[in-house]
Amino acid sequence: MPERSVISWNAMLAGYTHSLQWEEALDFVCLMRRTTEDIDHITLGLLLNVCAGLSDVEMGKQVHGFIYRHGFSSNILVCNALLDMYGKCGNLKSARVWFYQMSQSRDNISWNALLTSYARHRQSEQAMMIFGEMQWETRPSIFTFGTLLAACANIFALCQGKQIHGFMIRNGYDIDIVIRGALVDMYSKCRCIAYAVTVFREAASRDVVLWNSIILGCCHNGRGEEVLKLFELMVEEGIKPDQATFQGVLLACIIEGRVDLASQYFNSMSNEYCIIPRLEHYEFMIELFIRYRCMNELEDFVKGMPFDPTASILARVFDACKEHGWSRLGKWAAEHLNE
The missing domain is CATH 1.25.40 (Serine Threonine Protein Phosphatase 5, Tetratricopeptide repeat)
Structure with a gap:
């Protein structure tokens, strides 16, 4: 040139x-x-x-x-x-x-930039104050509400989150699928899972992100059985799960003690959905086997992983073996920790 x-x-x-x-x-x-x-x-x-x-x-x-x-x-x-x-x-x-x-x-972008800055650095109360000032000068945008709802979720501010939700309804804002996901996340983190489920069920359409929001929200509220039902419904509706979905499903299996079902879901990731499990998925399976004292399954799983176990995995296995008297696997974990 x-x-x-x-x-x-x-x-x-x-x-x-x-x-x-x-x-x-x-x-x-x-x-x-x-x-x-x-x-x-x-x-x-x-x-x-x-x-x-x-x-x-x-x-x-x-x-x-x-x-x-x-x-x-x-x-x-x-x-x-x-x-x-x-x-x-x-x-x-x-x-x-x-x-x-x-x-x-x-302009509106300026307000959103300032509000987002405070929310990003977890100064959520200050972000809410900026929102109050913003209303005197400009009409908040959908982006504004997404940021605010995330801020409320960070500080478990259920009352403010409800106020934002109500503000949107009263002022005729379109609650699109992104905002609906933010609402589900906020209500879930604020331990108001019934509201989260209602917001989810009212959605005209649901993508994998919205499904993941309600699945993880139920997990964080100890509703493992509900997660498993939601996952089956998700698959029936033709939504393809992703890695985040299976994190929620495996966590639900830990909550409910569903060892065999967790193994089925873990295997289905690669066999049915062509998803390569991440380290977190392996860690969830290891935690499941340890928590429910499935030593044989734990040994086969850890020794069959397609990568060398991390130091944190080996330490977790060693501590569990020491606690439960699983000497053979404990010795193996100790040897690999010292390599």
Whole structure:
């Protein structure tokens, strides 16, 4: 390419940022600065994304200075990217100061960026306060409610979660499948599983994410038998389970002591659904065998794993063998721990 415009530079930089190649993106920015002085608001937005991706707030502050010096501080895209950068880097004080400096130009995206920053760093009560301020200036979006419901789930704020749910209903918001999943998650974590089940059943359509939300929610509330029934219904409705689904199902089997059923489900992952079990699935099976004292099954399972057992697995097996007097397997685990 004999001549490179700022558009072509931005296209390359966007490619790095979209694929989360932050170091490569930074190297490309350095090359860009050596080669051209053409920088626009798109470039700055992308560069701030790089700062956020690298969690480099000091570099972000340098970009902030450049924005002031070169007259970009009135561009809403740049302003929101700067706000987002401070939030992702955990500098919430700077994020809030900058947000209030944007008072003449901030929009719904600005409010959501600030709210998300506090929710991301588990300052959920502050996020709720920002929501209260937001309503005086702009109409909350669906994205706003997803963030708020996650914040309520983090601090088990059932009352506030119900208020948000009611606010959406009263003001005619469409409770789409994403928000429905957030509601299920919030009610589940707040130990209000009956509400979670109601929200789930009212869904016009259900994808695997929504199914996983209710399955994991029931698990966290000790409703193992209900999980197993939900899983069968999920399969009947033609929804293909994924790795997260089987984490919930195996956990339900632990709750209910269903050793044989857990083995069937574990084997079905690869045999029926072409899902490669993750380490967590193996750990769940090991925990199941230990909890219900299935020593022979445990030995066959651990020795038959397609990878070397991790130190944590070996330690768990060794401790269980020591507690229950399973000397042969305990000796094997100890030998592998010392390798």
